[in-house]
Amino acid sequence: MWDYTPTVKEHFLNxxxxxxxxxxxxxxxxxxxxxxxxxxxxxxxxxDKDKIVDAKFQTFGCASAIASSSALTEMVKGKTLDEALAIxxxxxxxxxxxxxxxxxxxxxxxxxxxxxxxxxxxxHEVKPxxxxxxxxxxxxxxxxxxxxxxxxxxxxxxKKVIETNKLTTAEQVTHFTKAGxxxxxxxxxxxxxxxxVMGKQESEEPRKRPEKLSNMKKMQMIQEVLERDIRPxxxxxxxDLELIDIDGPKVQVAFRKACAGCSSSGFTSxxxxxxxxxxxxxxxxxxxxxx
Amino acid sequence: MKEIYLDNNAxxxxxxxxxxxxxxxxxxxxxxxxxxxxxxxxxxxxVDEARKRVAALLGASPDEIIFTACGTxxxxxxxxxxxxxxxxxxxxxxSRVEHPAVLTQCRNLTQKGYRVTEIGVDSEGRLxxxxxxxxxxxxxxxxxxxxxxxxxxxxxPIEEAAAIVKAKGALFHTDAVQAVGKVPINLAASKIDLLSxxxxxxxxxKGIGVLYLRRGTPxxxxxxxxxxxxxxxxxxxxxxxxxxxxxxxxxAGQNMAIENSQVKALRDRLxxxxxxxxxxxxxxxxxxxxxxxxVNIAFExxxxxxxxxxxxxxxxxxxxxxxxxxxxxxPSHVLRAMGVPFTCAHGSIRFSLSRYTTAGEIxxxxxxxxxxxxxxxxxxxxxxxxxKKQ
Ligand SMILES: Cc1ncc(COP(=O)(O)O)c(C=O)c1O
Ligand code: FES
Numbered sequence: 001m002w003d004y005t006p007t008v009k010e011h012f013l014n015x016x017x018x019x020x021x022x023x024x025x026x027x028x029x030x031x032x033x034x035x036x037x038x039x040x041x042x043x044x045x046x047x048d049k050d051k052i053v054d055a056k057f058q059t060f061g062c063a064s065a066i067a068s069s070s071a072l073t074e075m076v077k078g079k080t081l082d083e084a085l086a087i088x089x090x091x092x093x094x095x096x097x098x099x100x101x102x103x104x105x106x107x108x109x110x111x112x113x114x115x116x117x118x119x120x121x122x123x124h125e126v127k128p129x130x131x132x133x134x135x136x137x138x139x140x141x142x143x144x145x146x147x148x149x150x151x152x153x154x155x156x157x158x159k160k161v162i163e164t165n166k167l168t169t170a171e172q173v174t175h176f177t178k179a180g181x182x183x184x185x186x187x188x189x190x191x192x193x194x195x196x197v198m199g200k201q202e203s204e205e206p207r208k209r210p211e212k213l214s215n216m217k218k219m220q221m222i223q224e225v226l227e228r229d230i231r232p233x234x235x236x237x238x239x240d241l242e243l244i245d246i247d248g249p250k251v252q253v254a255f256r257k258a259c260a261g262c263s264s265s266g267f268t269s270x271x272x273x274x275x276x277x278x279x280x281x282x283x284x285x286x287x288x289x290x291x
Numbered sequence: 292m293k294e295i296y297l298d299n300n301a302x303x304x305x306x307x308x309x310x311x312x313x314x315x316x317x318x319x320x321x322x323x324x325x326x327x328x329x330x331x332x333x334x335x336x337x338v339d340e341a342r343k344r345v346a347a348l349l350g351a352s353p354d355e356i357i358f359t360a361c362g363t364x365x366x367x368x369x370x371x372x373x374x375x376x377x378x379x380x381x382x383x384x385x386s387r388v389e390h391p392a393v394l395t396q397c398r399n400l401t402q403k404g405y406r407v408t409e410i411g412v413d414s415e416g417r418l419x420x421x422x423x424x425x426x427x428x429x430x431x432x433x434x435x436x437x438x439x440x441x442x443x444x445x446x447x448p449i450e451e452a453a454a455i456v457k458a459k460g461a462l463f464h465t466d467a468v469q470a471v472g473k474v475p476i477n478l479a480a481s482k483i484d485l486l487s488x489x490x491x492x493x494x495x496x497k498g499i500g501v502l503y504l505r506r507g508t509p510x511x512x513x514x515x516x517x518x519x520x521x522x523x524x525x526x527x528x529x530x531x532x533x534x535x536x537x538x539x540x541x542x543a544g545q546n547m548a549i550e551n552s553q554v555k556a557l558r559d560r561l562x563x564x565x566x567x568x569x570x571x572x573x574x575x576x577x578x579x580x581x582x583x584x585x586v587n588i589a590f591e592x593x594x595x596x597x598x599x600x601x602x603x604x605x606x607x608x609x610x611x612x613x614x615x616x617x618x619x620x621x622p623s624h625v626l627r628a629m630g631v632p633f634t635c636a637h638g639s640i641r642f643s644l645s646r647y648t649t650a651g652e653i654x655x656x657x658x659x660x661x662x663x664x665x666x667x668x669x670x671x672x673x674x675x676x677x678x679k680k681q
Contacts, residue, residue, distance in 0.1 A: 002600060012600065018670050033673055034633040036594060036622070040672040060671035062596035150621070182621055 004063060005097035011067035016074050019056045025049065028117025030109055035151055035178070037061030037106065039069050041113040043076070043121070052076050052084055057113075064096075064103040071095045072110040081118050087111065088164055089176075104176040108161055147189050150182025155193060162197045168228050170194070195232045209279055219246050221280045226253075229279070230272055241272070249283040251276060254290065292606040295652045299492075300441050300469060300585060300643035301610060305535070306494040312538040313496070316531035324528050325519065334530050341537025345501055348540040349486070350477035357502045357523050358533050362468040362489030363392040365502040366435070368513035368524070369464040369485040370396055373433035374405075375511040376462075380432035382406040384461075386418060386447075387628035392487075393435050393466055394624070406430070416445035416576035416629050424455050431461040438470035438486075442612055442625040442641055443576035444585025446474065453482035462508065468492055472543035473550050473582050484508045490532065494645075495539035499532035549646050555583035557653050558644050562586045564657040569664050571677065575631055575639060584644040587612070589626075589635035592674035593667040598640055601663045607656060612639045634673070 004012070024042040031038030037060060044054035055073035059066050071092055076084045089107040093099045099107055144156030161167065161176050170190045174180040180187045213221070226243055234240050234255075244252040253272060273286035296304070322331035324338050342353040349356075359365045370383065370393070385397045387409045394409075401407045408426045411419050418436065427434060434456040439446045449465050456463040464485040467476065472493040478486065485508065490499035504510055504523065516525030566572055571591040590598065595611030602609055612623030621627070622636035631639070642656070668674030 002603075012597070013604065015670065020675075029672070033592070033637070036633075036637045038672060058670060058672040058675055060592065060673055061594050063600045065594070066597060066670065 002063070003100050004067075005099075007071075007095075007097040008064055008067040008099065011070040011096065012063040015066055015070040017054075017056045017070065018058065020058065021054060021056050024056075026117040026121035028113040028115070028120065030113045030116060031060070032152075033060065037065045037109060039065070039109050039113045041069070041072070041110075041117050043117055045081075045121075050080050052079055052081070061106065061109075062103070064099055065106040065109065067096055068092055068099070068106040068110040069113075072114060076114065081121075084114060085118055087114065089161075090165065101172070102175045104165070105178050108176055112157075147193070148177075148179035148182070148186040150186075151178045153177055153179040155189075158190065158193050159197055162194055163200075168194060168198075168232065191232060191235045195235065198229060198232060209281070213281060218281060222246055222251060222276060222284075225276055225279050226272075229275055234268070239268075241268075244289055249281065250285050250287060252287045252289045255288065295605075295607045295655060297642040297644060297648065297652070297656065298608045298610050299645040299648075300444075300641065302491045302497060303494045303645055304647055305496055306539060306542055308542065309495055309535045309538045313531040313535035316534055324530055325517070337534050337537075338528055338530055341533045341540075344537035344541045348471070348476075348544045349488075349503060350479040350481075351503055352506065354521070355478070355503055355506055357504055357520050358528060358536075359500040359502050359524055360526075360529070361498055361500040362390075362466070362487050362492070363500075364513065365487035365489070365500045366390070366392040366464075366466055367396055368502055369487060370433055370435055371513055372485075372509075372511045373462045373464070374400075376509040377432040380430050380461075382408070382428065382430040382432065384408045384410065384423070384426050384431055384434040384436075384456075386410045386412065386436050388412055388416065388440055388442075388445075388625045389435070389437050390441055390466060390468070392468075393437070397435070410436070412445075412628055414630050415579040416440060416443050416625070417579050418447045418452065420448070420451065420455070423452060427456055427459040427461055429460065431456075431459060433462040433464055435464040435466065438465045438467035438476075439474065439582050440576070440625060441469045442623055443579075443587045443629075444469070444582035444643075445576040445579045446470070446581060449483065450481060453484075457482045457484075469582060469585075472540075472547065473584060475547060478503060478505070490536040490539060493539050493543050495536040496532050499529055499536050501536070546646055551583050554644050554646055554648065557648055557650060558584055558586055558642075560650075561642060561644075561653050561656060562588065565660060568657070568661040572664075573635060575626060575629065575635075585641065586643075587639055587641045589631060590638040590640070590664050591634050592671050592677055593638045593664060594671075595638050595640055597667055598638065598660075598663060601667075602656075602660070605655075605659055607659065610641050610643075612636065612641065 021042040021044050025045040026043040028041045040058045042056045043052050046053050055076050057069040057073050059069040075087055075095055089111040092107040092110050144154035147153055147155045147158055158177060158179060162173060165176055167173050167176060170180055170187045173190050180190050223243060231240060240256040242254045244254050269286050269288045273284060276284045320334055322334045324331055324335040342356050345356050346353045383397055383400055383405055385393055397407045410422050436447055436452055438449050453463045462484045465483055466487045468487055468489045469492060471488040484505045486503040488501045491497040510523060512523050514525045519525055519528055562574055565588060573589050575587040575589055599609060599611050612626050626636045626639055
């Protein structure tokens with residue numbers, strides 16, 4: 001069964017603003033027949049060329065793609081271009097009362113079409129890039145190099161989506177962008193990108209260590225930090241770790257694959273320790289044990 | 292809302308007579324068929340009767356019938372057995388359009404060092420017989436090819452394929468889950484070694500299957516344990532479901548003519564009328580020999596899930612090979628193997644009828660579907676371009 005919210009269904013059954021605007025100021029086109037969904041967005045501006053007075057769309061795609069497009073056109077009307085640019089794919093999904101995670105790429109497509117339309121209107125050169133995949137690029141105006149050949153998705157675009165949606169797993173990235181959902185050949189690279197984005201976020205806005213923690217909470221946080229912050233970094237190098245035990249301040253981990261037994265793993269456990277000290281508690285000691 | 296159920300290749304309604312046949316075997320006649328006492332013995336007799344009924348539908352003898360838990364189990368058991376019987380043979384052949392019950396298993400075998408050849412199909416879904424002939428060699432343990440395709444209904448020339456395979460000394464298995472009850476099968480005059488069928492596709496309950504094993508064919512069981520099914524499939528028999536399947540097979544034999552006259556006429560009418568009323572549509576596998584109950588139509592410029600959801604609003608149940616409904620992000624492997632262009636593959640809808648389908652239901656679909664396609668095309672950038680050109 002479909003698990004769409006009533007709002008998604010309502011917008012799918014009665015889509016708002018279908019059509020085109022012959023004298024549109026801005027037009028954004030993303031997706032392709034081959035990819036299975038595509039959206040063409042038209043925007044009409046007021047005389048000052050600042051506020052969006054009308055928006056129309058045409059969409060090829062599933063119910064949630066049509067509903068996302070309909071929602072987007074309703075959301076942008078009356079907004080200035082800058083206000084419209086601040087709309088994220090999460091905002092579109094929220095407007096619809098949520099989308100099933102594996103359909104989040106529909107909201108991403110909407111946000112992308114909006115961005116392309118406004119960038120083109122403002123005269124930004126959006127240059128198509130070379131690619132050698134099966135069917136046309138999903139987002140022909142994306143910068144960067146293609147990571148996912150099956151769906152024509154670039155690294156720049158992936159990083160943006162990973163960052164704005166705080167994605168932590170390759171599976172989530174597939175749900176949000178489709179990348180990785182075809183042959184799967186690009187999944188290692190997607191994991192690298194997740195690790196890169198996470199590393200960057202750390203340096204930009206350091207998370208605060210909490211003042212006082214119950215034991216339960218502490219164990220939970222340790223697990224979270226390992227899952228979210230550390231394992232993706234190890235995956236990028238083909239490695240992994242497993243949490244073996246937590247005993248007071250002592251955290252036992254086992255390294256696997258590329259990390260296990262390699263000379264740098266001592267260094268790696270120090271990195272893990274530092275991260276846990278920064279984010280959870282100052283007295284944490286990480287011990288490496290055999291798997 | 293009353294449903295219009297046109298998804299019989301996914302599963303079928305249990306025939307009332309089948310249900311009546313199985314009903315006593317839950318609360319009253321619940322004995323274990325293996326027991327020595329009369330109470331189990333009477334169940335054993337009904338299980339034996341069911342075995343005869345299944346055998347009769349297939350032109351087999353009762354001792355060639357092994358009851359399993361589903362079509363998937365039968366497929367798995369057939370292929371695994373062949374690999375154990377011929378440990379020195381390291382090659383398996385199947386087709387690119389098999390059901391996942393076969394294809395997943397074969398693809399997993401490549402990781403275990405087996406050579407797996409997937410025979411291709413042409414644009415109409417017909418098996419490449421020349422490729423098959425060239426692929427079978429002395430190293431081939433088993434060839435598994437489906438009798439009829441669940442998505443398109445395309446029927447493979449299974450007897451011809453079996454003859455090619457047997458000439459090279461390999462075992463031949465066919466997944467006949469979609470074919471049994473719709474096309475006549477006579478295993479007495481056949482070269483097929485193993486055949487799978489599934490109860491819920493022919494008006495018996497879900498969770499009961501059969502593996503046909505030709506007498507004299509070497510076999511290693513998939514499930515080991517007790518002596519049930521002559522030690523070829525251990526585990527206490529699902530007696531009620533077996534009895535139901537026996538009845539369903541008896542009825543399938545009687546209704547085979549209806550499948551090929553009444554059901555086929557309704558299917559033909561559905562496809563003819565839809566093709567006449569909807570431009571830029573094509574029947575996937577339309578030029579091939581097909582099951583009498585199945586039609587798979589590609590509508591250009593629109594996406595299948597959107598079509599299905601609009602049909603669903605009207606109570607019409609169908610299915611789609613589109614990416615959004617296949618649980619992956621790419622259109623069905625069957626349509627891709629046929630080289631159906633991406634412009635069509637995303638908008639493919641399968642209607643599968645049964646002997647319960649009525650003319651009135653078909654009329655409703657013929658009336659309701661064209662405006663749905665027109666509505667979605669008018670919303671689609673590609674559809675609009677095409678409408679403009681008209
Ligand atoms: C061709 C084919 N093979 C195998 C199966 C699996 O049968 P079951 O659902 O009984 O496991 C199906 C049903 O979906 C099928 O259509
Ligand atoms: S390259 Fe990304 S899924 Fe194939």
